[in-house]
Each structure stands twice: as structure tokens, then as C-alpha cells.
Amino acid sequence: MRELGIGLIGTGFMGRAHALAFNNARAVFELPVTLKLSALADADTERARRCATAWGFAQAHGDWQQLIDDPKVDLVAITTPNHLHYPMAMAALAAGKAVYCEKPLAVSLEQADAMRRAASAAGVVTRVGYNYQHNPMIGLARQIIERGELGQIISFQGEFSEDFMADPTSPWSWRCEVGHAGGALADLGSHLLAMARFLLGPVQSVCADTHTVHTRRPATTGSKEQREIAVDDQVHALLRFANGARGTVSSSWLKHGYKNHLSFEISGTQGTLAFDQERLNELRLFRAGQDGFQRVLAGPALPGYAAFSPAAGHQLGYNELKTLEVHELIMAVAGQGAGGTDFEAAWEVERLATAIRLAALEQRWVTL
Amino acid sequence: MRELGIGLIGTGFMGRAHALAFNNARAVFELPVTLKLSALADADTERARRCATAWGFAQAHGDWQQLIDDPKVDLVAITTPNHLHYPMAMAALAAGKAVYCEKPLAVSLEQADAMRRAASAAGVVTRVGYNYQHNPMIGLARQIIERGELGQIISFQGEFSEDFMADPTSPWSWRCEVGHAGGALADLGSHLLAMARFLLGPVQSVCADTHTVHTRRPATTGSKEQREIAVDDQVHALLRFANGARGTVSSSWLKHGYKNHLSFEISGTQGTLAFDQERLNELRLFRAGQDGFQRVLAGPALPGYAAFSPAAGHQLGYNELKTLEVHELIMAVAGQGAGGTDFEAAWEVERLATAIRLAALEQRWVTL
Amino acid sequence: MRELGIGLIGTGFMGRAHALAFNNARAVFELPVTLKLSALADADTERARRCATAWGFAQAHGDWQQLIDDPKVDLVAITTPNHLHYPMAMAALAAGKAVYCEKPLAVSLEQADAMRRAASAAGVVTRVGYNYQHNPMIGLARQIIERGELGQIISFQGEFSEDFMADPTSPWSWRCEVGHAGGALADLGSHLLAMARFLLGPVQSVCADTHTVHTRRPATTGSKEQREIAVDDQVHALLRFANGARGTVSSSWLKHGYKNHLSFEISGTQGTLAFDQERLNELRLFRAGQDGFQRVLAGPALPGYAAFSPAAGHQLGYNELKTLEVHELIMAVAGQGAGGTDFEAAWEVERLATAIRLAALEQRWVTL
């Protein structure tokens, strides 16, 4: 069986999540390739070495370019801060390697555009980490829509809210910088936009309102130095989809009480479905003629779920969505699948977010 | 004690709801006036007589003008089809009577404007039937906001969806006519707009999208004759409130699975609260620092609730909200209260709905 | 049409609830008799007079025997403290009047037995106020069971918990006296036992455990005088039904967080249904083959609901359940219905509660 060498850049929380996911994909699925954890890179060489041992990587690099150049590496996974996605992915593409990049694709639409063009020119598999889409319940939602069980889709109402920035004394971080793809829309909202597109297809026009509630934050926790904040704390938008559906999206990182509230309701002429990431193993579903909404629990009839548990109700966790994403990535690299968000699709998400920002700035509808 | 004579016009479902409410207000509250059910009017004289007996009214009229002219009638309650609100209310105001009119105030903004001016000139008490606002849980929500428990309010996300028009073979009715204040926005959305204003105050500007999904419906059930439909099946809008909050509202009468889904979430810098009319005795509340959302059940600590039950958890029903509305109306007529939506406030709701329609028509932000 | 004269004894919360219910039954239903509110009795003559005026009763009595003797009174409604149910009901039966008595039927099984015998001998209609059974959703549950939609019923798990005695400084009251039918089992649990019998039929044998957690309480609020408490704070029991089903019941008035948690789950070989009085307009229903539990909302397809609202989702309240009970009572008196709990059935509930107490006392299974 063909070997596939994985090179992972970054050892933070997301780096570890990737490492776990590659390991678990190997144990859980019958893969069409032999997965090798070939190399791990971190600017801190010592840390790279320690993590490589703990996570099962054969080699450690202090310089990410070395990892990309390593002939044992066939696929480069990028989990570094957002502004590094562009140079790393471009280098990997230049080397003809498959690329698996965390979201957002880049910190500007120009970068994203260059990256999708480079990917297309390189002819390699690319994927971006929109892992929420790999939830079997989301797969089920898409099937329900595609099979026409909801009839013609007429509305999408989505929200992704958390409260991790709700405290005005929460300090400035790179997430507060425009140049690092900061703000609620880029950080959270982009997941929701990707989800909307995944389920309903392209958006044609948008109107929006962005809002910075806390315009100053301490430079660091407890510091008296205040920094000006220019990114949005919350955003609300109207969407018109190419398929004729209309809807709203909202995103906030100030909304008290929510921790991971990526949620939506989709209605059609034959039914309605609803989802909330805070209960990721459930779908609320109403088909015309039913007595009331059903609470559908994830179970082994769904392929992704069955990989982890033979019985319904045993629930998948966030990290397993990552494993499912990695599985689809590997299938694509092996030429056996097309699931997941490639650079082209991720650029579309960035384009949509950019249109929303423009609509808010100029207080008008913007057509994509 | 002063007597207050009630004259009720209309004997449909809403007429009966008023009759029940006046009867129950008398039994449940210690009123500062002696309530007399003086007269009931319906164009069908026989029906007027029969209902008067069943509901306890002293007299029946076949002509509503007679009821208005009746010197025993101090307050005129109007529960007729929407297009009759204007002539009846104007006649009652001309006669110097207090007026209690079902929503919507009128079928055009011009009528509504004339009515609020006439009310102001007459100097009498007027009220419009936005009964959802009289729910003790809504009163609690307003108190929480006014006491600053949520901090500065930053967002409102509201929806009023039902599915009673979801079936495309549901026939045309007056609700499908622009000239009768038809459409999801006027029929359902106006309740939500009134609620938003009740809780957060005036709206400054709006952008919106209206959508007629089923552009033809049978003239009557099962008929082959099709009628063109011009009113909206669903509407989505962005709002900017005068207090700085931003938000979205959605309304649909096509959304499968929902029966009375007048719902909203309001977030501020210190907390979030959420409500759904389908569970009208509950509020979900999160205050900064709590572990999670609380489900607050209605109980006798809330004045309106205590009138009906001495124990928490015994739940009020829709009809009791009407009794609470009537109570506030009578208190106002007796000069002892100012609660409820008068013609001025109801005109503001109509003005807001009109701005939303304009924004949708011209696809631009509209400032009020 | 025949007149039916109502005589009501008691002017407390439950007296007012009856008065409202008789008034509303008249307005909401087409009754086969002409309902007259003939007389109201209260030991406090002045109060009797005041309430009679407010609630629409023609006459007031300071002596309940006078009310029973009043030839205008055909039906005697009893809402006094529990220990008075027996003498009043026996007197009314002796006078050949129909009797509507609040629960519990009596304060001892001996009394209850005498009452059901007297009722049988008198040949009049009797009813006891187990109003939760008149909820249209409970009617629906019974229909679902009777139509066999759940298959053969195999289990009942019920609980009625509140927390109004949870605070150990909540003072002694008559509810803490055995001789007044005090304790969680008599006060709350009897509703649950009546419900279990209403839905599944008779119980054959029981085993149980009762528990007094707070054995002393202040004589009055804030008092230093402590009174010994002998009644149960909580009870748990196993039931075997005559139809073969098995189950558990629990009742507590110490269970923090619950206000009116009369709840149950019933499962059969074809499905499961669940109910909670704290959301009295909903039923959770699972039929074999479904994807998940449905949340069924009350709507006008259910006869009782339709009397109050023409649209689903508008929710009934606790007081409307009382109106529905009164409606069934009047239909029975008019010879047109058999719904509701008569003295015979109420005695069966007392017998079951007594068996539970015996089983707990002797720590053994007791067969009825």
C-alpha cells in the first residue's frame, strides 16, 4: 500500500488536535494508504522534539521550510497563527505537496485568491479546517436537504455566538487585529458562512451591520495600557442565496451564556431542520404532517458515526469531528473522495465575509 | 364606585376573548371601577343577542354606531376585521369614548396617523391589543433590562414564525390582501416589532428583505381558481435601535413546525435573556458569572401572575394575557395606570413596519 | 332549557378558581343547561357577600347548611379545608344534590368509603377535583394508549415534586397534620396516583418507602416554638398494575427547583410518551420506527383545546383545566357525559395511597 507522509507545522492546541486526528484516523478507519507521521515542525526546536515523541512523529524540525522540503512529507498540515498560513501554504504548494490548512485560509482576500490560484496550478489536494461540517449530523442535514425532504429551501437563519470576549477587561490579542483576521465575523462567523454555503450553496448578495462594542481593551490582563480595537464584536447580516432562499446570520463573541453556539434553522416548503453545535449529536427535524419537531440523535446509521461507535446515543466529541475531517482529507489525497473544503471553496467563504464587511461599511447591499 | 360601561363590537373568536377577559378581570382583580358589560354589537342582530346572553352583556345591537352612541357605553372595544378598525375607532373617538382596538391599528399608515391624532385631540384613553406584552414573563424581562441587570443592551434577535400558511394549497383569505394589512410582516411581524420597541425602545433605521414564496393560492379550499398573492410570506430585517443595540427580526407564516414562535434573545454587556411564546411561562436567563442559562418559571412574585395563581409553576394561558391587558386598560381609564400600547405607540409600530417594507422594496437602509 | 343552580362553599383561592371556571364554562361552551350561580357560602358572612357580588352569585350565606338546603342549589361545590369535605358532602348527598368536591375526597379512608357509599345510594352525580386529568394533552395521552399506539403498556414512571416545603424554616401548617390529609403523598402524590389510574387502570400491588426529612418545623414563620412533624416529606414506591405494567412513583415537596413537576413516562411495546405539568401544553412522543422523540404541542384538533383557542401553540393555563373539569361535570349532571373522577374513583385513589402508606410502614408489598 502506498505510504502517505504527514508533516505537521505547529504544536499548539490545534497542532495537538491534528496529531490526535491523524493517529485516530489510522486506528478507526481502514485507510487506502499507509499513514506515516513523518515530521513535526515548531520554531522552538526543543518543543518540536518533545511533542514529536509524545505524538508519534518520526522527526522534528525547528524550521518549517525544512519540513516542507523533507521528501518523506507528502502532505503539509498548517496549524500556525493565521498570518503564517499564506507563506507556508504557498511554499508547500510550490513544492507540490498536498496542503491541509487551518481556517481562515488567509488574513486577506488577496492572499486567499493567490492561494486558490496556486493550488489550482499545482493540481494538488488542498483542504481547510472547517471541521464542523464533518459532523455526521451535518452530513445528515445535507442529505435531508439534497434528497428534497424539506422541499424547496426558503430560509436560513444562522448564528455563531460565544462569550469569550464578553468581559470588557478581556485583554487585546491578535484576534483583535484586522491584519490577523480578527473580529467575530472572521473568527466565528466564517464557520457559519462556510456552513451556510455547505448546506445551501452560494450566496448572491448581502447586507450587513458590524459593531464594535468595546472599542478599547487592556493591552494585557490587568494592564492599564489600553489598545484601540477596530474589529467587530458582533455582526448581523441578511443573505440572499443563489437558490432563492433568504436569511440572516449573526455572530458575536460577546453574547453571554454561549460557549459554542454555532446554530441554524433551515426551512423549506416541506419541513424545517435545526442544529446547535452546543448539542452536536442532535438535530431537530420537522417534516410536513408530523405532530411536532423530532429530536434526532446521532447513531451508527450515519457513516461517520459508525466509525466511532456501534450504538446510537454514545455521542461524538469535537475532536472526533477533526478525525472525520482528516479521514476525508486522506481519502481525497488517495483519489477516493472529494469531501471537505478546498482552497477554492475556502476563498469563496473569504469572499463572502469580505462582501459582508463591505456592505456594513457602505451600509448597502453588495452583490457577489 | 364609578361605573364603567363596556361596549364590545364583534362576536368572533376575538370578540369572545374580550368578553371572557372583561368577565375575568372583574373576578380576578379588585378594580377601582364597577365594570358593566353594557352592550354587544354584531351586524347579525340575532347572533348579537345570543352572544350577549351567553357572555353577560345587558344589551345587543345590530348596528355598531348605535353601540357607540349608547350613553351607557364608556369604552368601545373593537374586534372586527382590520379594515373596520379605522371607521369604528374614529367614530368612538368623535363620541369621546375610550377605545380598545385589536391590532393592527389600521390597514394603512395614513389611517393609523389620523387615528393617533384623533385620539390625542379627544384626550381619551386608547389601547391596542398587543396582548403578548402583558405576559408577566415579558414584564419580568423588561424589569431585568430596565434595572440594568443585562448591562448595556447590545443585541436583539427576534423571530415570529408560524406555519399556518405553509401548505401552498391553503387558500387565499383577507390575510393575503395588502389592503387588509395582510402578509407575515403585518400579521405576525408587527407583534414582534411591538415587543422589540416595548423592551428596547425606538428603532432608528432598518434594512430588510421580504419574500413571497407562493405567489398564487386557490381562491377557496380545493378551488381551481387561483389568485395572485402580493403580500410577503416571510421577511428578514436588520434593525438599529436608538439605544445603540443592533439586531435582526424574522417573520414567516410558512415555517413548518412552529405554531406561535414569537421568540427573541436580548444580550447586553452583563447578560442574555431569551423567550419563546411557545413556552410562555418561561424565561431563559444568563447573568455574567453564572454557570449556565437559568430556566426561570413564572410565579406569584410577578404581580400579573399572582392574580391567577398563588403558586409557581401553575402556568398562565394565552387567554389570561388578554385578561391582564384588559386590567391595564381599565386601570388606565380609571386614571391609575399607563401600561399598554396606546394609539400613538401603535402608530409607531405601523411606522416601523412601513419602513421595513420600504427598505425591502428599495433594497436600502431606511431611517425612521 | 333546564336551569342548573350552583352553590359554592368556600371563598379562598380554590373557591375563586371554581367561580371563574363556572363563569368561563358558560361563555366558552354551548351547555345543555342554563347555568345559574345561585349561592355562595362562607363562614364570614361579609366576605361571602363581597365575593358573591364580585363573582356573580345571586345570594350569599354565612352557613353552609343553608346553602345546601337552598332549593335553588342543584349542585354543591366544596372548596373548604380537607377535614370539612366529609360533613359537607354527606349533607349535600343527604339532600340529594350533585356534589363537586375538591381533592382529597376525605381525610381518612373510612370517610372516603362512607362518602362513595352515600353517593351510590343517593344516585347523584359526584366529582372530585383532579383537574390535571382534564388537560387536553392528558386526554390525547389516554387516546394514544387506548388506541394501542404504544402497544402493550409495560411501564409507568411518575413523579410529582415541588419545593414549597424545602426550606426547613417553612412553618408547620395543616398540611403537616395526618388528620388533615397532610404530607407529600396525600397532597401531591394523590394527583399522580389518580393520573396513573386514569391512564393505565387499577394498581394491584405496591411496595413503598416514606421519609420525613424535617421532623420539626416552627409553629409559625419565625417562631421559636417547634412542632413535631409526622407526615412524609417524600415517598417512593413500586407499582404493579392490573394490566401487567410495572413502575415507580415518587413524590416530594422538598425537591428544590420544581414548582409543579407532575410528570410521567409511559412505555409500551410500540412506543413511549412523556409529560410534565410544568410544560402542560406539550407531550413528548416516540413511536417505534421514528427517528426521535416528537415534541407535540397542544392544538385545536383536541376538543378541550378548541374551546379556548382556534390556533395551535396558544397554550392553555392551569385555570382553564378547571373550566374543562367543570364542563365535564355539567355534562354529567345533564346526563350527557361520564368523564371525570367520581367519589367511587376518588375512593380508589385514597385506597391506593393508604396501601402505599401501609407498605411503607410494614416494609413489605401490599396487595389491593
Next chain:
Amino acid sequence: MRELGIGLIGTGFMGRAHALAFNNARAVFELPVTLKLSALADADTERARRCATAWGFAQAHGDWQQLIDDPKVDLVAITTPNHLHYPMAMAALAAGKAVYCEKPLAVSLEQADAMRRAASAAGVVTRVGYNYQHNPMIGLARQIIERGELGQIISFQGEFSEDFMADPTSPWSWRCEVGHAGGALADLGSHLLAMARFLLGPVQSVCADTHTVHTRRPATTGSKEQREIAVDDQVHALLRFANGARGTVSSSWLKHGYKNHLSFEISGTQGTLAFDQERLNELRLFRAGQDGFQRVLAGPALPGYAAFSPAAGHQLGYNELKTLEVHELIMAVAGQGAGGTDFEAAWEVERLATAIRLAALEQRWVTL
């Protein structure tokens, strides 16, 4: 650092779950030992080899005794059918190895007793797979109880129901055999009993009712051959805890609509908490004085959760509970922890289940 060699017996679903858990524990936690996946055994040698490669074990055995004898194996994990737990665990204990055995400990109380004695004599670490206890939310529940936040505990109401045997044509399997620890009580209920003991401590006496609803099942799917079934389909019991609390437990594998409904409510003199495994990342909590139940979401303030995710709301899955169990096991073997259920505690669970069976058989209270 000391090496710890793991030997795993069994390659079914649970075997793979163990393999994943050992791998992930290594990646997620800083362990005080160097974990080695030394050997994997399965009677099917070829399968053992294939799985060893996929899961990262150094060696494969076709004979489990060889694995136990392997000097590289320090800890023996047993995931074989129930009746093999006894011989394998006894052999491992005889070899002085630590043992990690799936639940139930054994197929008879005699075996279980022999095993706990052997474990005690061997002086090694033993653990049994009651993985639900390792959920951080259950850890939080226990902390809340131990810190006295609920006051004195007065009641436990628990249920573990699923519906995987609800269809009467579901065929016979080893789960239907008494001699293989079959039946709802052994298969599901034992998890609930273990949980009750974990949270409230020992049980003093029980009364119970067991029930076989479907007394015959096809020998295999679709077969006409019917087998007699003697094990319980459902069980209901009353419990008295040593700490004075009272309660009920129910377990069924016939309860339509439930997939993994291991649920309980615990109330005390100061509050109530509730949990349902079907929403394993949530706890419902009410503290005296609160307005209503809080829905508490798992988050990184809980140590076990933080190992997997730095942000609240990201939810753990069933498999991660296994990783947490393995982590506690390894800490215990390393002498740095005492968490988890050892053979002594698992024997107590079996003893309790046996008492419940006896109480049901003899229809009387049984004291432990």
C-alpha cells in the same frame, strides 16, 4: 521514566476503544510513565496481527495466556465476552499483573468475590470499566455533593434505559443468558448502580421488581426457532442509602426512544442536580435561592475536560471518557491516584445487583 507495558485482550469494538484510549492518553496527558503498547491478543491470530499493526501494538498473540506471561506486559486489559473475565483476570492476578477489566466484573457474585479477594492478595492495581464515571460532568456532580452544595442528600432517582431490545423480533444473544450476565439489570442497570454508589456511597437495603416482557425471541434474526428468555427486560427498585437518602432506580432495554439514557436526579436539602448521558456535556443544577435550573456546560475549568479542549462548549464524546478512565488507571498504577472502580468496588456493585434480583424474586426488602 519507568516503562509501562500494556497487554490488551480482545479486538472487538471495546478492544479498539481501549487501543484508542491508550494512544490518546499518551498524546493528551503528561504521563508519569512511558506507555508501551506491548501486546495484543485475539484467538484469531491473523486478526490479532492485523489489529496490532493498525493500533500500534508491538506484538500479537493468538493465545491470551501468552500475553499474560509476556514479561513486557505490566498491565492486562480485558475486553472479551463476560464469561472470560474471570479466568483471564485470575490468571493476570496470579502473574502479579495490574488488571483493567471491562464491566461486569464477572458473570456470578461468587466469581466476583473470588476476583476481589485475589486482587487484594496480589496487591496490584485493578480497575473495571465503568467509564461513565470519568465524565468531567460526573466529577463535577460529585464535587458539588461532597462540598455540601446540595446540603444533606435526601433522594436519588436514576434510570438507565435504551431500546435496542425493544423489537420482539430482535434475536436471542448471549445478553439473554443469565450465565453471561445478561438482562437489563446486569447490562445497563449495573452502570447506574455503580454511578449511584460513586455519587452517594453504599446502599443498605433494596426492594425490587424485575420483569421479562418478551419471554421468547428468535434464535437468530428471522429464524423461526424460538428461544426461551429468562433474563429481565426491565427492572424497578427502591433503594435506601447508608447516608439516609432514599430513591428509585429503573432500567430497561425495551424503552422506545432512548439510546443511552443513563440519567439521574439527586436532591438534597439545599439543591438538586440532574444528568442525562444522552447530553453528557451538561448538568442541570438548582441551588436554593436560584430562579430556576441552570444548564451547566462542560468547560476547561474541569480538569478532565481541559485535557481535550481549552474552550467550553466543545464537547467530549463517549470515547474520550474511556481515555479519561485509562488516564486514571495509569496514574493509579504509577502510584499517583486512586480514582476509578477497583475490583473491590466492582464486587460491591455486583452484590447490590444480586440483592436487587433476590428482592425481586422473593418480593421483599433485602438488606446488604
